[in-house]
Amino acid sequence: MDRPPKSWSIHTRSEIIAKYEVMERVGSGAYADVYRGRRLSDGLIVALKEIHDYQSAVREMDALQLLQGSPNVVVLHECFWRDDEDAVLVLEFLRADLATVIADAAKANQPLPTPELKRWIIQILSGIHACHRLMVLHRDLKPSNLLISEHGLLKIADFGQARILTEPGIDASNNHEEYSRVFNDIDNKGTSDGDMEDKEEGKELDCFTSCVGTRWFRAPELLYGSRDYGLEVDLWSLGCIFAELLTLQPLFPGTSDIDQLSRIIGVLGNLDESAWVGCSKLPDYGIISFSKVENPAGLEACLPNRSPDEVALVKRLVCYDPAKRATAMELLHDKYFTEEPLPVPVSELPVPLSRKGKDDDSSGGWDHFDEMDSDSDFDQFGPLNITRTRTGFSIQFP
Numbered sequence: 001m002d003r004p005p006k007s008w009s010i011h012t013r014s015e016i017i018a019k020y021e022v023m024e025r026v027g028s029g030a031y032a033d034v035y036r037g038r039r040l041s042d043g044l045i046v047a048l049k050e051i052h053d054y055q056s057a058v059r060e061m062d063a064l065q066l067l068q069g070s071p072n073v074v075v076l077h078e079c080f081w082r083d084d085e086d087a088v089l090v091l092e093f094l095r096a097d098l099a100t101v102i103a104d105a106a107k108a109n110q111p112l113p114t115p116e117l118k119r120w121i122i123q124i125l126s127g128i129h130a131c132h133r134l135m136v137l138h139r140d141l142k143p144s145n146l147l148i149s150e151h152g153l154l155k156i157a158d159f160g161q162a163r164i165l166t167e168p169g170i171d172a173s174n175n176h177e178e179y180s181r182v183f184n185d186i187d188n189k190g191t192s193d194g195d196m197e198d199k200e201e202g203k204e205l206d207c208f209t210s211c212v213g214t215r216w217f218r219a220p221e222l223l224y225g226s227r228d229y230g231l232e233v234d235l236w237s238l239g240c241i242f243a244e245l246l247t248l249q250p251l252f253p254g255t256s257d258i259d260q261l262s263r264i265i266g267v268l269g270n271l272d273e274s275a276w277v278g279c280s281k282l283p284d285y286g287i288i289s290f291s292k293v294e295n296p297a298g299l300e301a302c303l304p305n306r307s308p309d310e311v312a313l314v315k316r317l318v319c320y321d322p323a324k325r326a327t328a329m330e331l332l333h334d335k336y337f338t339e340e341p342l343p344v345p346v347s348e349l350p351v352p353l354s355r356k357g358k359d360d361d362s363s364g365g366w367d368h369f370d371e372m373d374s375d376s377d378f379d380q381f382g383p384l385n386i387t388r389t390r391t392g393f394s395i396q397f398p
Contacts, residue, residue, distance in 0.1 A: 010035060010050045010088055016080055020090070022048060031056055031160065036093060039077075046077060049089040056160035057087035063136050063159035064089075072127030074147060074157040094157070095150050096352040098124075098241075099143035104352055106248040116350070117245055118343035121313075122332065123154035128238060129328035131156065132231050135165040141237035142217045143244065144355075152349035165230065215260050216240065216250050220271060220320060223261050225283035232322030239317025239325075243299075246306050246314070262290060268320060269296035276320040309336040 010022055010033075020037040026047075027034035037048040051057040064076035078090040098120065105112050112120070124146060131138055139161040147157045209227060219236035221229050243251040252267070254260025265271060270293055271279055279285060299318060303311050313336055316326035337343060 010048060013080065013082070013085065013088065015082075016048070016088060020046065020048060037090070039090075045093045047091040047093045049091055051087045051089065051160070053160070054087075057081075057089075059162050060089065060159040061087065062164060063131075063138075063162040064091075066134055066164065067130060067136060070127065070130035071153070072123050072155050073130055074155045091157075092149075092155075094147035094155065095354055096148040097144050097355050098146040098148065098154065098245075100352040100355050101148070101350075102143055102244060102248055111248065112245060115341045115344040116348075118337055118341075119152075119346060119349055120154060120245060121242060122337060122343055123346070124156075124238065124241065125328045125332050127154065127156040128234060129332065132234070132328060135231075137163045137165055137231055138234050138237075139163065140214060140217075141234055141241065142214050143241060146241075148349075148351055150351055152346045152351055215254055215257065216252055218257075218260065219322070220261065220264055221282060221322060223257050223264075224279075224285055224288065227283070229322070231327075232325050235317050235322075235325040235327070238328070239314050242317070243303060243314050246303055246310055251302060251318070258288065261288065265290055265293055265296070267297045267299060267302055268318070269293055271320055279320065309334075309339075312336075 010016060016022070019041070020039055023036040023038065025033055025035050031053045032049055032051045035048040035050070037046045038044070039046055051060065061076070061079050064074070067073045068076070074094065075092040076089060077092065080088040080090075101112070101120070127146075128138075128141075136159070138156065138159065140158060141156070145156065145158040147155050149155070217237040217240045219229070219233040222233060240251045252260060252263045254263050269275065270290075273280055299315055300311055303314060313331065313334060316331065316334075319325060
């Protein structure tokens with residue numbers, strides 16, 4: 001049962017209810033509440049995501065605005081911000097996610113057919129390539145953040161932990177001046193606790209926090225406390241997701257950060273300079289130690305009954321040295337996708353009716369949003385439409 005509306009909730013936001021009918025709440029978490037809504041002008045069903053964390057809201061809006069027009073990234077239609085209220089993002093409403101695809105297959109005890117598997121992976125890689133091409137680091141990739149439309153189109157969502165590794169607006173559309181100015185105004189208000197990765201003792205840092213992402217998909221460098229990392233942490237997460245698609249079970253289901261590292265080392269072997277030159281410089285390398293593993297299991301043992309090409313695909317991502325992880329574009333050119341059986345068309349992918357719930361060890365993100373269907377297209381996006389309201393502003397992405 002939904003909680004009764006609060007005086008400061010989305011239900012009383014005049015600028016929102018003037019344009020959208022706010023329907024039932026479909027997801028809730030520590031950082032956001034998500035509602036199904038209907039746009040009054042044309043009846044389009046949307047997701048209204050009310051974000052309670054300032055920094056998450058800024059990051060998600062920034063990343064999604066930069067990624068406009070990417071077919072495998074969730075569409076941001078509009079956003080609202082008031083001086084004394086949470087940000088509200090108007091997003092396309094997607095009915096399912098990859099976690100549910102995996103769960104349904106596991107329940108039926110039926111591995112995903114290879115042609116379907118290939119199409120899911122291609123779509124994930126295409127979405128990540130779009131992000132990384134624009135230097136958007138997601139930092140929380142997992143099956144429940146890979147949403148699926150009723151037509152089988154997979155889209156990356158939940159950019160609340162994302163960082164843009166270049167200045168916002170580079171390589172993007174040419175209509176960002178007003179957008180950047182508005183968000184610079186917001187930034188000048190101050191920072192939240194979540195922004196401590198950016199400022200420390202009053203000085204700027206060129207490093208991030210290691211406390212990001214969901215444990216099962218977190219790269220070893222993060223588990224060892226690195227704050228100097230890049231796009232490669234997303235690539236490790238991709239490898240874990242692909243392994244789960246292949247086996248219908250999480251690759252490294254750790255119960256704590258130490259247990260997570262222990263499981264990784266038990267499979268890949270000892271993390272030392274021979275495996276990754278420079279690993280001993282990781283902040284917590286000298287603090288966290290494990291008994292020497294004489295006979296690591298190897299990824300082959302974790303991927304039984306899978307083809308050598310499939311094992312090789314995971315190996316290109318799940319490796320200690322970040323520099324050796326294959327990029328999304330490199331993997332899209334892998335022979336695995338051009339050999340029989342070929343990937344099915346997107347329209348032939350079976351899509352669950354709805355999401356069944358969060359994946360284990362979930363840290364938030366869409367905050368268990370049960371997204372359903374969307375009918376968006378990806379024609380040319382026009383200039384930003386920024387409207388000042390009495391207490392804030394609305395940014396519309398036509």
